[in-house]
Amino acid sequence: MGAVKIWNEMDVAMEARDNGRADFQSSPLTVETSLSLPDMSPHVIELCKDLFNKWSKLDDSRFSVETVSGGITNLLLKVSVKEENGNDVSVTVRLYGPNTDYVINRERELQAIKYLSAAGFGAKLLAVFGNGMVQSFINARTLIPSDMRNSKLAAEIAKQLHKFHQVEIPGSKEPQLWNDISKFYEKASGLEFDDIEKQRMYEAISFKEIHKEIVELKELSGHLNSPVVFAHNDLLSGNIMVNDEQEKLYFIDFEYGSYNYRGFDIGNHFNEYAGYDCDYSLYPNKEEQYHFFRHYLLPDKPDEASDKDLEAFYVETNTFMLASHIFWALWALIQAKMSPIDFDYLGYSFLRYNEYKKQKEMYISLAQSYLSKSGTG
Numbered sequence: 037m038g039a040v041k042i043w044n045e046m047d048v049a050m051e052a053r054d055n056g057r058a059d060f061q062s063s064p065l066t067v068e069t070s071l072s073l074p075d076m077s078p079h080v081i082e083l084c085k086d087l088f089n090k091w092s093k094l095d096d097s098r099f100s101v102e103t104v105s106g107g108i109t110n111l112l113l114k115v116s117v118k119e120e121n122g123n124d125v126s127v128t129v130r131l132y133g134p135n136t137d138y139v140i141n142r143e144r145e146l147q148a149i150k151y152l153s154a155a156g157f158g159a160k161l162l163a164v165f166g167n168g169m170v171q172s173f174i175n176a177r178t179l180i181p182s183d184m185r186n187s188k189l190a191a192e193i194a195k196q197l198h199k200f201h202q203v204e205i206p207g208s209k210e211p212q213l214w215n216d217i218s219k220f221y222e223k224a225s226g227l228e229f230d231d232i233e234k235q236r237m238y239e240a241i242s243f244k245e246i247h248k249e250i251v252e253l254k255e256l257s258g259h260l261n262s263p264v265v266f267a268h269n270d271l272l273s274g275n276i277m278v279n280d281e282q283e284k285l286y287f288i289d290f291e292y293g294s295y296n297y298r299g300f301d302i303g304n305h306f307n308e309y310a311g312y313d314c315d316y317s318l319y320p321n322k323e324e325q326y327h328f329f330r331h332y333l334l335p336d337k338p339d340e341a342s343d344k345d346l347e348a349f350y351v352e353t354n355t356f357m358l359a360s361h362i363f364w365a366l367w368a369l370i371q372a373k374m375s376p377i378d379f380d381y382l383g384y385s386f387l388r389y390n391e392y393k394k395q396k397e398m399y400i401s402l403a404q405s406y407l408s409k410s411g412t413g
């Protein structure tokens with residue numbers, strides 16, 4: 037992560053605080069992400085003491101630091117503190133992965149978190165620092181892909197997403213999908229790999245073909261009038277948590293959040309039924325999708341959604357589902373080069389693009405015949 041980027045983050049944070057719009061702390065300190073947990077812990081404790089006054093005088097023995105997730109993007113730590121009054125308090129400390137600013141706009145993320153957490157979504161933002169942020173710890177379990185097709189949970193996710201899409205975030209309301217895809221395309225098409233096998237696989241990719249697909253899909257999806265909303269853009273099972281006793285659902289991780297097409301957010305979510313293994317036999321069937329759409333469209337009276345609205349929603353979602361494959365296929369190519377994390381990003385990119393090619397004919401003709409029927413094509 038470059039120094040310029042860090043200062044941008046701090047500027048956003050300072051500006052928000054100066055305008056009295058936020059009540060989170062900030063510090064220019066950074067924590068080296070390559071350290072082992074035992075070596076990193078004293079630095080994390082020092083950071084927490086610097087950020088939170090009430091902890092500044094506590095003995096280090098009152099802090100414990102553990103790993104919550106190695107993520108495929110960041111390192112997430114849980115810091116538990118025994119306060120002087122005997123209370124146990126936990127927070128999460130997120131350390132941004134090196135080079136993630138090639139694929140994540142941190143300013144956009146920070147701006148979104150402030151407003152989303154104020155609207156009751158996700159964990160509360162408590163502090164930002166040089167290469168990460170501190171948030172409240174959520175006591176809930178993280179979903180696994182198969183949870184998402186559980187009909188009760190699917191209905192809850194749809195309802196929650198409907199609310200999420202109503203949050204207003206200041207700034208430009210331009211949908212970002214094609215800007216992001218175009219940025220990813222530029223970056224992804226000019227890579228070079230030191231590893232010979234990776235380079236060989238990379239050279240087999242036809243960027244000319246991908247470009248043509250992007251142009252056609254952009255043109256077609258533009259006719260579908262998908263509403264532009266503030267979208268999560270990465271609603272996979274690992275970014276949804278549920279507290280079963282309180283029946284409370286949490287969306288977390290707004291790294292990719294932006295104004296975007298509603299159909300993209302939902303089509304992307306449906307693609308995630310397949311999990312990281314990309315088992316697309318798990319993609320929701322029409323009945324499961326309609327169940328989701330009903331609860332999204334009319335959360336209080338889902339059974340009253342009209343066939344016409346459901347059909348339009350189906351066409352919209354499955355056209356943008358195709359764009360989601362291209363988005364993440366390009367993203368994974370950049371990650372394959374930039375990320376230090378041991379994950380087969382190149383293989384993942386191929387799985388996503390192959391699935392795009394497998395599905396495109398069916399869903400593009402569906403959208404075309406829908407548009408010609410409705411006279412808007």
Ligand SMILES: Nc1ncnc2c1ncn2[C@@H]1O[C@H](COP(=O)(O)OP(=O)(O)OP(=O)(O)O)[C@@H](O)[C@H]1O
Nearest residue numbers: 104105107108109110128159172173174178274289
């Ligand atoms: N505030 C929180 N409280 C408790 N657990 C959390 C919190 N935020 C995240 N988690 C847990 O950590 C996991 C990883 O979090 P998150 O998705 O935000 O990290 P990430 O590095 O972006 O991961 P990935 O790149 O895999 O999406 C989540 O799936 C969830 O289990």
